Amino acid sequence: MMTKVIEVKDVWKAYDTLEVLKGISFDVFEGEVKVVFGPSGSGKSTLLRVINMLTPPDKGEVLLRGQSLMDPQADLTKLRAHIGFVFQNFNLFAHLKAIDNVSIGPHLVLGKTKEEAHDIAFKALEKVRMNDWGHHYPAQLSGGQQQRIGIARSLAMNPDVILFDEPTSALDPELIGEVLQVMLDIAKEGTTMIVVTHELGFARAVADEMIFMDHGVIVETGTPQHFFQNPKSERAIDFLHKLEVLYGQAETDIES
Amino acid sequence: MRPTSPNQLIGMLQINRIVEYLPDLWNGLSMTMGLYLFALFLGLGLGIVLAIGRHYGGPIVSRISTAYIEFMRGTPLLAQILAITTLPLALNLDTSWRIILQDIFGTPRITVDITILLCAITLGLNSGAYQAEYFRGSMASISGGQTLAAKSIGMTKRQEIRHIALPQSLRRAIPAWSNEAVYLPKYTTVAYFVGVPDLFSAAKLAAGRTFQSLTVYSLVAVIFLVLITAISWILSRIYNRVKIPGI
Amino acid sequence: MQEAIGLLDILLLIMIRGLSTTLALTLISLLFGFLIGTGLALMRVYGPIELQWVSIGYEKIFRGIPLLVLLFIFGAALLGLFTWAGSLTNAVFVAAVFALALRSAAYQSELFRGSIMSIDPGQMMAAQSVGMNQYQATWHIILPQALRLSLPGWTNEYAVVIKDSSLASAIGVAELIYQAQAFTLDYPALFLGIILVIAIIYFAFTYPVTKYVGESMTTKLRELGLGGGK
Numbered sequence: 079m080m081t082k083v084i085e086v087k088d089v090w091k092a093y094d095t096l097e098v099l100k101g102i103s104f105d106v107f108e109g110e111v112k113v114v115f116g117p118s119g120s121g122k123s124t125l126l127r128v129i130n131m132l133t134p135p136d137k138g139e140v141l142l143r144g145q146s147l148m149d150p151q152a153d154l155t156k157l158r159a160h161i162g163f164v165f166q167n168f169n170l171f172a173h174l175k176a177i178d179n180v181s182i183g184p185h186l187v188l189g190k191t192k193e194e195a196h197d198i199a200f201k202a203l204e205k206v207r208m209n210d211w212g213h214h215y216p217a218q219l220s221g222g223q224q225q226r227i228g229i230a231r232s233l234a235m236n237p238d239v240i241l242f243d244e245p246t247s248a249l250d251p252e253l254i255g256e257v258l259q260v261m262l263d264i265a266k267e268g269t270t271m272i273v274v275t276h277e278l279g280f281a282r283a284v285a286d287e288m289i290f291m292d293h294g295v296i297v298e299t300g301t302p303q304h305f306f307q308n309p310k311s312e313r314a315i316d317f318l319h320k321l322e323v324l325y326g327q328a329e330t331d332i333e334s
Numbered sequence: 335m336r337p338t339s340p341n342q343l344i345g346m347l348q349i350n351r352i353v354e355y356l357p358d359l360w361n362g363l364s365m366t367m368g369l370y371l372f373a374l375f376l377g378l379g380l381g382i383v384l385a386i387g388r389h390y391g392g393p394i395v396s397r398i399s400t401a402y403i404e405f406m407r408g409t410p411l412l413a414q415i416l417a418i419t420t421l422p423l424a425l426n427l428d429t430s431w432r433i434i435l436q437d438i439f440g441t442p443r444i445t446v447d448i449t450i451l452l453c454a455i456t457l458g459l460n461s462g463a464y465q466a467e468y469f470r471g472s473m474a475s476i477s478g479g480q481t482l483a484a485k486s487i488g489m490t491k492r493q494e495i496r497h498i499a500l501p502q503s504l505r506r507a508i509p510a511w512s513n514e515a516v517y518l519p520k521y522t523t524v525a526y527f528v529g530v531p532d533l534f535s536a537a538k539l540a541a542g543r544t545f546q547s548l549t550v551y552s553l554v555a556v557i558f559l560v561l562i563t564a565i566s567w568i569l570s571r572i573y574n575r576v577k578i579p580g581i
Numbered sequence: 582m583q584e585a586i587g588l589l590d591i592l593l594l595i596m597i598r599g600l601s602t603t604l605a606l607t608l609i610s611l612l613f614g615f616l617i618g619t620g621l622a623l624m625r626v627y628g629p630i631e632l633q634w635v636s637i638g639y640e641k642i643f644r645g646i647p648l649l650v651l652l653f654i655f656g657a658a659l660l661g662l663f664t665w666a667g668s669l670t671n672a673v674f675v676a677a678v679f680a681l682a683l684r685s686a687a688y689q690s691e692l693f694r695g696s697i698m699s700i701d702p703g704q705m706m707a708a709q710s711v712g713m714n715q716y717q718a719t720w721h722i723i724l725p726q727a728l729r730l731s732l733p734g735w736t737n738e739y740a741v742v743i744k745d746s747s748l749a750s751a752i753g754v755a756e757l758i759y760q761a762q763a764f765t766l767d768y769p770a771l772f773l774g775i776i777l778v779i780a781i782i783y784f785a786f787t788y789p790v791t792k793y794v795g796e797s798m799t800t801k802l803r804e805l806g807l808g809g810g811k
Contacts, residue, residue, distance in 0.1 A: 555645075
């Protein structure tokens, strides 16, 4: 009964001689929240881009509901519409109002009428608590608000999975909470998510599995309890300690 | 080669003789505006196509667009107009086609003939190369992140260019593009060299016949100053209307 | 065969006679345009309000009038002013320099002013913090940087002036296009070929300059931490 949404099979990626991903494999099941963390340069962001083929891998395979994204026959553009992506720098379309940023995908890609797309967008904005801000341009919104629009833009496509690439690391500290809260909400609604983040409080609250990456390989995986109580590998212990020093205790004060 | 004599100075003040040439000047101004608008919009279409070709085209399309742009920008407009308007003669083509219409004073005038048409087209071909560079600059300034975002929600390349890149880059290009819109009326005077009866040609004729060249040329200078100020004003109004915060 | 040789001979003549005039006209106009333009830019940035208005008015007027009109104002209406040049040939050349230089000055002024304005205000503060007065800071810190920043723009202005110098043929300056037209009367069939070759000559004198000199300057300036930072 547990369906695999994403299968990552032995993925390799190098930029020139620099090996960024060295044989990564894992599965993501329906409704699961995976948190990927690790030091900078460990290949986390590249991994996310490989999953929706913004960066095609050199070797290995990525499957979406059993269908390979590497298949030359596959319509990559269509398949991508099933994989949401939330960017570190939001990347909102600067010339479109918030609501149009969200409705353009359903309208253009899913072929909904303007009215249908508008309704879908409005519901997505409600989910991220931005329904009062639909008629503002990105430049008129705070970073936290922009990121919530970015999340709504993904939600509106009703994707099979949403990938989050360090969604809070470009935000001022006081704006992080509102974005994490939205992410918690949609996680609890059963959205399948792969989240690259160092927000351990978020991980503790909703992660089904945490993946610790370093130097292009998966070093250790486990539940949040596992990582917070007795991580095994030297590198994970070391890194978690550094995070604690930087961000304070893992038990941050997010409502869970 | 004589210094200006007192008689000539008095002559400068007698504008009554110039009045006789006002209909010519008016028709010249209409011709100038016709050349300008034709060339501006031909250049706009061509410029957008060339910019897309240079920025998004494959290696071949991009090279062809680049070569065209660089050659047109690297050679004098005058040489281009002389070359293209000589073409029918060189190819022994019939050049008798013309449209003669009455002007607002009731006198029949040649409104369009082969030379005028070729001249207008050349102005457009030239302007297109300059306009392309303004558009390309603004296309290059759109963040790569938005391209990724468009891809990530499943847009095709064509949809991304049409719905994300163009609406932003065209808006962004307006202030720089206004430069071209303001340069172009001045460069239409090059039509004088091939005998097109534009504002400058009319002025030259009036100057030669009235011996009041300074007055006539100053009048033309003022007309251009007013024209260009008006164009800048209109364009800044348009820009303010379509402007979007953050772009 | 006869014609081909004829064309080559003609081109050689045009080159020898016309090219030197074109280049002289361009370079002299650019030089005077630079001197006047720099003065106008300094007036506009550092001058009292009256001089700023003079500078603004000058820019508006000379950027608004077509070059051809300026050429006929100096080269026909006011040609009497240039009788001191001696011959008619010299007089129209000087008139053309006036038209080109005065117009170029307006554009160069704008270019140089833009460079001055783009210098980080921190430079002025830093200069004053080591004890320079405002004049010293401007002369030794701001202007040298602004001049360097203007270099890519000047290659552009050079290209504009050399191409537009072709319009001076209308008042009888014997530059490239004028020479070509002189031969048209005798050899109408060759005119298209001649014009194309002349276009290529212009291209050879503009494209390498704007492309390589302009680009390498921009890169170098960027390496030095000047200009754009993009």
